[in-house]
Amino acid sequence: MAESPEEMAKHKRAYWLVFYALCFFTVFTVALAKFHIFDFGAPGVSSHDIIVGLIVAAVKSSLVGLIFMHLNHEKGLIYKILVFTFCFALAMMALSLLAWWDPIKPLLGV
Amino acid sequence: MEIPFEVTARRDTGLWNAKIGIWLFLASEVMLFGGLFSGYVFLRIGVIDGVDNPWPTNVQNALLGFINTLVLIASSVFVVFSWVALKERSWKRFQIWMTAVIFCAFAFLGIKAYEYYGKFTHYGIQMKDGSLIEAQIESGTDRLRFEATQATIDLNTGSTVFTGMVDGDLPKFKVPKGYQLPPAFQQKAPKWFTEGDSDGLVDLKRWVSQAKSLTAAAQKAQRSHSNEVKHRNEEIERKIAEAEADGETYQGDPVQELDAEIMQQVQAKVTLVAAEPFNLHARTRKVVGRRSSKAKINDVETDVINFTDGSRVAGRLIDDAVYVRADHVHEVDLQRMILAEQRDAMVWGLLDDDAAKEKFFEDQNKRIELLKEHYGDRVIPQKQYTSREVNVHHVHLGHAHSDHSGAEEDHSDDAAEAAKKHAPETGGAEEDHADAAHKSEAHNGHDEDAAALIKIPRDMIDRVSNHGPQYGTYYAIYFTMTGLHGLHVIGGGIVLTYFLLFGKKLFLKNPEHMANRVEVGGLFWHFVDLVWIFLFPIMYLF
Numbered sequence: 001m002a003e004s005p006e007e008m009a010k011h012k013r014a015y016w017l018v019f020y021a022l023c024f025f026t027v028f029t030v031a032l033a034k035f036h037i038f039d040f041g042a043p044g045v046s047s048h049d050i051i052v053g054l055i056v057a058a059v060k061s062s063l064v065g066l067i068f069m070h071l072n073h074e075k076g077l078i079y080k081i082l083v084f085t086f087c088f089a090l091a092m093m094a095l096s097l098l099a100w101w102d103p104i105k106p107l108l109g110v
Numbered sequence: 111m112e113i114p115f116e117v118t119a120r121r122d123t124g125l126w127n128a129k130i131g132i133w134l135f136l137a138s139e140v141m142l143f144g145g146l147f148s149g150y151v152f153l154r155i156g157v158i159d160g161v162d163n164p165w166p167t168n169v170q171n172a173l174l175g176f177i178n179t180l181v182l183i184a185s186s187v188f189v190v191f192s193w194v195a196l197k198e199r200s201w202k203r204f205q206i207w208m209t210a211v212i213f214c215a216f217a218f219l220g221i222k223a224y225e226y227y228g229k230f231t232h233y234g235i236q237m238k239d240g241s242l243i244e245a246q247i248e249s250g251t252d253r254l255r256f257e258a259t260q261a262t263i264d265l266n267t268g269s270t271v272f273t274g275m276v277d278g279d280l281p282k283f284k285v286p287k288g289y290q291l292p293p294a295f296q297q298k299a300p301k302w303f304t305e306g307d308s309d310g311l312v313d314l315k316r317w318v319s320q321a322k323s324l325t326a327a328a329q330k331a332q333r334s335h336s337n338e339v340k341h342r343n344e345e346i347e348r349k350i351a352e353a354e355a356d357g358e359t360y361q362g363d364p365v366q367e368l369d370a371e372i373m374q375q376v377q378a379k380v381t382l383v384a385a386e387p388f389n390l391h392a393r394t395r396k397v398v399g400r401r402s403s404k405a406k407i408n409d410v411e412t413d414v415i416n417f418t419d420g421s422r423v424a425g426r427l428i429d430d431a432v433y434v435r436a437d438h439v440h441e442v443d444l445q446r447m448i449l450a451e452q453r454d455a456m457v458w459g460l461l462d463d464d465a466a467k468e469k470f471f472e473d474q475n476k477r478i479e480l481l482k483e484h485y486g487d488r489v490i491p492q493k494q495y496t497s498r499e500v501n502v503h504h505v506h507l508g509h510a511h512s513d514h515s516g517a518e519e520d521h522s523d524d525a526a527e528a529a530k531k532h533a534p535e536t537g538g539a540e541e542d543h544a545d546a547a548h549k550s551e552a553h554n555g556h557d558e559d560a561a562a563l564i565k566i567p568r569d570m571i572d573r574v575s576n577h578g579p580q581y582g583t584y585y586a587i588y589f590t591m592t593g594l595h596g597l598h599v600i601g602g603g604i605v606l607t608y609f610l611l612f613g614k615k616l617f618l619k620n621p622e623h624m625a626n627r628v629e630v631g632g633l634f635w636h637f638v639d640l641v642w643i644f645l646f647p648i649m650y651l652f
Contacts, residue, residue, distance in 0.1 A: 008198065015194075019184070026179050026183065026646075029651065032651075034172065036480070042481070042484060042494065043477075045651070049652065050652045053651060054647065065640065068190050068632075068639075077125060077130065078130070081134060084137070089140055092141070092148045093147070095148055095152065100155070
């Protein structure tokens with residue numbers, strides 16, 4: 001991590017910029033869901049809006065991870081841990097795809 | 111003891127120990143929340159007709175969620191600056207930034223608590239035709255108000271779920287006449303069990319607990335005796351067969367009969383009569399069929415409530431209607447009805463407010479016009495017609511009700527009269543009536559609220575529930591995920607508060623070590639923020 005006062009000042013600026021960006025993206029996400037002019041698909045919440053909203057959330061979380069959590073200049077071991085975690089998390093999310101093949105059905109009786 | 115690598119990096123990992131520790135912990139946290147998110151996605155895309163359909167979208171107060179998101183983002187940047195302050199060796203600035211973080215944590219939890227409170231005080235009342243009113247109901251009217259005189263218990267379970275729903279103390283009960291254990295066990299029963307306490311009465315729970323254990327002992331002995339006889343007979347049969355095979359005749363005991371005294375049938379259900387009638391508010395979730403029913407007891411038709419645990423109370427149903435004040439009705443939800451039938455929905459008959467009804471369909475038409483504009487010549491998908499945006503609208507009652515209650519000038523008299531007429535019977539006692547009327551009089555000076563008490567008969571209701579976890583899968587997941595997240599906020603808040611209050615000593619001794627501690631706490635705090643960044647759109651917006 002930067003130690004010199006100049007570099008520290010530079011980082012402080014970056015933190016505030018990230019804060020503004022996060023606020024902006026939050027407002028954008030709300031507008032996406034609540035205002036018709038920001039509708040990407042059909043009026044109201046559509047799958048297009050959800051995809052855009054989740055991409056925005058991913059961008060926001062990346063900013064938090066990279067800048068606030070200093071992942072933009074971390075040691076290799078931490079990246080290894082995270083890549084490993086990311087692969088498992090992704091596989092776990094993929095499990096939800098099973099719902100396409102085996103949807104939840106009401107009991108139809110015997 | 112000196113813990114190594116608190117400040118300096120280990121050569122093999124390139125990191126100080128706590129850093130690698132927190133990242134491993136956060137990796138496990140990713141898997142924990144990842145599993146929950148995965149479960150949420152699975153349930154949501156797996157929804158089909160009948161089960162959790164329509165999926166509740168856009169049902170949260172987005173403004174509160176939005177404010178909470180900003181609060182967490184702000185706290186995240188504040189925690190970074192508190193770390194920067196330590197790096198710059200300024201304890202004072204650290205204190206300021208960290209105090210701001212703690213303040214944000216409290217603000218977040220306060221808003222969350224307010225939201226949770228709203229969930230438990232707002233009810234969805236679904237009618238038999240699928241139409242639904244979102245409202246705050248009059249306290250306790252979602253339950254069945256009942257005056258019980260006797261209770262029937264299943265001794266196999268000994269469960270008495272209704273005792274937790276009794277108003278005040280449960281009275282004592284008379285010792286049930288005719289309750290007989292097999293003679294071999296009768297003598298094991300204590301004296302109070304068969305004759306009652308000094309007043310000849312018994313405590314219900316104590317008596318049932320004793321009866322349950324005696325019943326269980328009798329049943330166990332019966333099984334054991336029956337098995338013993340069975341084995342003895344099998345042995346005899348085996349010996350007879352062996353003897354026949356050898357061309358001999360077996361001279362053994364005759365086949366044993368089961369001992370009638372032991373094998374006498376054990377009574378599984380017992381009815382106890384209360385020394386005095388007692389009132390209860392039965393939770394419909396614990397009631398079979400969610401309503402009271404009629405049964406013939408001693409040839410007299412009596413109201414009974416059958417509970418899901420097998421217990422039953424008999425007596426008199428006081429009232430089972432749900433009451434809602436007109437100004438406590440928030441929304442009408444017709445998502446479960448087709449458009450053509452919505453004007454005849456049961457809710458409109460109950461609300462009895464033409465202005466509100468017309469406003470609802472005006473809002474609906476606006477929405478449909480918007481859809482027509484968007485789709486043009488294309489066919490509007492069916493899911494749009496069943497969407498929340500088309501079928502759920504705020505209703506503001508009151509205007510039509512003043513007409514309903516009479517002329518404006520003598521409105522207060524009508525209000526008191528109407529309240530007396532409609533006041534929910536909570537205990538059957540006269541004072542409750544008087545209290546309700548008194549309450550309505552207190553309102554008279556203000557507006558129409560006392561008059562506008564809407565009575566919803568139970569036979570019109572399919573389901574009434576607050577928006578707690580039991581309201582549906584979505585609400586269960588909402589409480590699980592936001593609750594777990596909230597626990598993380600509490601945990602993180604405690605750690606950061608500890609740094610703020612007790613960190614100065616370490617800061618003076620080894621400021622870099624203190625900075626590292628705050629960095630680790632901060633990493634956890636950012637992770638909590640990161641989870642919320644996904645929770646907010648998923649739970650509140652989409």
